[in-house]
Amino acid sequence: MNYLDELxxxxxxxxxxxDRIRSTTDDLSAFLAEGDLDPxxxxxxxxxxxxxxxGEEGPEPAPESLVWAADSFAATERLNELGxxxxxxxxxxxxxxxxxxxxxxxxxxEYRQEIAPGRRERERSLGRLAPxxxxxxxxxFTFAYFxxxxxxxxxxxxxxAERPEPTRKRFFWSPAGLLTIGIALVVLVxxxxxxxxxxxxxxNADRVATMAGAGVGALIGVGAVLGxxxxxxxxxxx
Amino acid sequence: xxxxxxxxxxxxxxxxxxxxTEGESYGYALAAGLDEAGFGRIKGGTLYPVLNRLxxxxxxxxxxxxxxxxxxxxxxxxxxxGREVLAEQGxxxxxxxxxxxxxxxxxxxx
Numbered sequence: 536m537n538y539l540d541e542l543x544x545x546x547x548x549x550x551x552x553x554d555r556i557r558s559t560t561d562d563l564s565a566f567l568a569e570g571d572l573d574p575x576x577x578x579x580x581x582x583x584x585x586x587x588x589x590g591e592e593g594p595e596p597a598p599e600s601l602v603w604a605a606d607s608f609a610a611t612e613r614l615n616e617l618g619x620x621x622x623x624x625x626x627x628x629x630x631x632x633x634x635x636x637x638x639x640x641x642x643x644x645e646y647r648q649e650i651a652p653g654r655r656e657r658e659r660s661l662g663r664l665a666p667x668x669x670x671x672x673x674x675x676f677t678f679a680y681f682x683x684x685x686x687x688x689x690x691x692x693x694x695x696a697e698r699p700e701p702t703r704k705r706f707f708w709s710p711a712g713l714l715t716i717g718i719a720l721v722v723l724v725x726x727x728x729x730x731x732x733x734x735x736x737x738x739n740a741d742r743v744a745t746m747a748g749a750g751v752g753a754l755i756g757v758g759a760v761l762g763x764x765x766x767x768x769x770x771x772x773x
Numbered sequence: 774x775x776x777x778x779x780x781x782x783x784x785x786x787x788x789x790x791x792x793x794t795e796g797e798s799y800g801y802a803l804a805a806g807l808d809e810a811g812f813g814r815i816k817g818g819t820l821y822p823v824l825n826r827l828x829x830x831x832x833x834x835x836x837x838x839x840x841x842x843x844x845x846x847x848x849x850x851x852x853x854x855g856r857e858v859l860a861e862q863g864x865x866x867x868x869x870x871x872x873x874x875x876x877x878x879x880x881x882x883x
Contacts (some may be wrong), residue, residue, distance in 0.1 A: 558837035561844040562800060566817050568843060569801040578818040587822035590829065 538574035538581060539564055545585035551696035579653070598639070599698075603705045604632040606712030607648065607678055613707045614646035614680070621695045625683055627673030633680075634673075642693045643685035647671065650768045652761055659772035677764040781812065784866060785823050788812070790851060790859040792834060794811075797850035800824065824849060832858055 539560045541556035546556045558674070567574055578584045601622055605613040614624065621641025624633045647669065651660045657679045661671055668687035672680040726749075733745045792798060792806050802814050803824075827833045832855035839845040851859075 558845065558847055560845040561839075562837070563817065563821070565799075565840070565846045566801045566804075570804075572817070577816050578821070579816075584821075587818070588825055590826060709836040716852055733815070 541581045542578075542585055545581055546588065549585060549589045551589060582662070598636040600634070600636045601701055602628070602632050602634050603707070604630070605707035605715075606709055607608070608711040608715075609707045609709035610678075610680075611646060611648045612646070617701070618644035618646050620699045621700065622682065622701070624672040627675045627680060631675040637698065641695045641698055643695060645683045645685055647681045647683075649679045649681065650764050650771070651675055652677040652764050652768060655766040656765070660768070663772055677761065706749060777813070781815070781819075785815070785819070785825075786827060787859060787863055787866060789820075789823060789827065790832060790855055791863070793849060793851040793855070794859070797836075797848045800849050804826070828832045830858075831855075 542563070543556050543560050547553075551559075563574075563578070566572070567577065570577075575581075601617070603613075603617070603720065617635065618624075621637045621643065622635040623637065623644050624635045624646065628634055634737050644682045647664070649660045649664075651657045651674070653747065657671070657674055660679050660681070661669070664681055669681040670683065672682040674680060730749050734742050737745060788807060788810075789803060792803050798806070800817065800820060804817070804820055807815050824833070824835070827834050828849070831852060833849045834852055835847045836851050837845055837847050
């Protein structure tokens with residue numbers, strides 16, 4: 536089969552009308568005759584030329600994506616581990632998961648986790664870290680995350696020659712994280728048990744006072760934790 | 774892809790539109806015109822997909838004419854929309870070209 540016949544078959548397979556195929560092959564044949572040209576050399580491989588003629592460039596390869604999570608004790612280490620495999624965190628979603636991607640030519644990313652409750656502290660953290668090449672990568676609750684392309688420090692050496700397969704694991708817990716959650720759960724259960732007992736035994740006035748007390752106590756507890764985080768952030772961002 | 778090819782890729786459609794401002798033309802004549810202008814031999818494998826895209830976008834209209842001898846040819850002519858796009862995108866290219874020149878000049882390129 537000669538080149539133009541093969542091209543006609545390929546165009547037919549791509550849904551081009553018979554009229555259009557005939558005029559195309561005629562025109563290309565005139566083109567070749569006028570310059571005394573070799574079709575393969577002039578138009579390239581027929582399959583690619585047929586794709587180009589009908590405008591099928593093929594979709595851009597989608598970047599690999601990965602959504603994963605770690606407790607705050609393990610986050611920095613895991614972020615840097617995945618960053619070394621070329622994963623760039625785009626944002627932290629509302630469940631606190633790291634939404635990341637890896638492009639065609641991955642490069643190494645470095646990460647930091649900073650205590651920064653509230654927009655103002657995040658901005659202060661950024662102000663402190665930006666001169667060293669750090670940029671925001673997302674935030675969750677009292678933590679802000681920053682990323683830096685290793686290329687900012689070492690140039691092209693930060694490009695990865697390999698793209699290691701990510702592990703199947705999507706949640707990373709640390710012993711400290713598990714212990715903290717365990718303690719928090721025990722405290723919660725004891726508080727609810729104690730609260731339930733008082734509500735069960737008391738009269739109406741007691742119940743209202745108990746509920747009010749529990750509410751105020753919870754607010755003070757959360758406030759105290761936030762206060763400590765805020766103080767740490769202020770001291771660090773001074 | 775060498776550097777010239779990648780430059781050409783960004784501007785070939787505008788060059789084809791500009792060639793057609795003087796009147797209708799066909800594939801081989803367009804390639805020859807660009808060669809003469811100093812762009813080198815542009816292969817049919819590069820030119821025809823561009824012509825097809827311009828036709829699909831309504832910037833050129835193609836008319837197939839049978840020849841008395843040998844295969845027929847497709848003749849292209851510019852549409853009003855093609856003229857508009859050429860004016861607009863051509864100006865954008867010149868602006869780009871000016872910026873490139875300025876920066877290169879600063880870098881000592883003469």
